[in-house]
Amino acid sequence: MSINKSIGLITFAFISTLVKASVPTDIDAMASKILENNPEVAMMATQNKATLQEMKIENNLPATEISFSHEWGHKGVGNKTGVEISQGFDWPGAYRARSESMRETASALDLLSRQRRSELMLEIKQQLITLWAAGQKKRLYERAVGKIDSLSKIVEREVERHEVSKLDGNKLKIERIALARKLAECVDAYHIAYGALLQLNGGTLPDDLISDLHRCSPSVMLRPLEAYYEMAGMNNYDTAYRKQLAKASRAKEKALKLSNYPGFSLGLTYENEMGDHFTGFNVGLTLPFFSNRGKSEASRLTTESIEAESAVNEAAIRARIHTDYLRAEQLDKELSEYASVIENEDNIRLLDRAFDARHISLLDYISDLIYFTEAAGNYIDLKLERLIIVASLDRYATS
Secondary structure (H helix, E strand, O other): OOHHHHHHHHHHHHHHHHOOOOEOOOHHHHHHHHHHHOHHHHHHHHHHHHHHHHHHHHOOOOOOEEEEEEEOOOOOOOOEEEEEEEEEEOOHHHHHHHHHHHHHHHHHHHHHHHHHHHHHHHHHHHHHHHHHHHHHHHHHHHHHHHHHHHHHHHHHHHHHOOOOOHHHHHHHHHHHHHHHHHHHHHHHHHHHHHHHHHHHOOOOOOHHHHHHHHHEOOOOOOOOHHHHHHHHHHHOHHHHHHHHHHHHHHHHHHHHHHHOOOEEEEEEEEEEEOOEEEEEEEEEEEOOOOOOOOHHHHHHHHHHHHHHHHHHHHHHHHHHHHHHHHHHHHHHHHHHHHHHHHOOOOHHHHHHHHHHOOOOOHHHHHHHHHHHHHHHHHHHHHHHHHHHHHHHHHHHOOO
16 A cells, blocks of 8 residues: 555544534434333332322221120120221321321422432433544544554655664554554443443443434533522422422321320220120220320421531532533634634645655654544534533533
């Protein structure tokens, strides 16, 4: 293979890597498909149903009691037989309060499910972005290593002919090893992200989703900072869940207070004594002062803890948005600077011209090729970091 032909192939491969794809980005749609297949979503729905069913059971009436007695008379006195059926009841308002607590808890569990879906959606989007970037860098370094391998054969021949020093030949080998190592890192990152998506999608990934991802060119505009604060206030399921959980805790606290009121039982009795029959009823009273001691106070403290945690969480979210936004702005500046010399300048063409004019040697050409390849890799890394941050900021973009 001639040097000019090798250079032409390198030029085509490098430019192909840097040119933006024309396929529109729809990471959200891809993430939504994976989310619907996520096994944790179905598991959460089942767990919530089980929790609510347990609460319903707790609000059932106590078991009905049936007792039977038989007494034997002595010294000519006849036997005596009795049957009693009784049913216990809590204070009437306690059942209504528990039902209200159950409704509030059901709302809290629904928000918890939505909050977890929001977390999973963000995780899926970020893994998709990571997989995309790893694929971009993987192809970038694969092509660079392949072309350097082709040109290395020319260098080896020139070393044998003593036209290139052995030190320069060894330098090229070391450069190739470093480049191959970076390629291996890209491959590892690709497989890690792919494995994470496999798990998130329930163990499989459709081929068309991966092919669409590799063809797309993710690009998301940064909104004003206040817009992210506003969206977090309106669509933050984590905050909404904690507020609803506090509401449910207050309802539970009310139900526990009413459970401290006396309960009672009603019973029907029947007795047969020496052929005489007796029917009647009995009324019992339950005083739960000792069995429920401290439960209402514990519930009140739990409510206060949830409310305090909610306030801390809201402050943490605002702080995270602020930090992420500043970093995204900085990345936009860096990417703009990079774009002016990577996307807007044909560095390989300039490098070709310099080599054709013999202003640089073959080894210098390969060294510069490695330099621009690494610069393109750094550019992709900056894109990845920005996309990850903006995905986190956009988490609350939709309700």
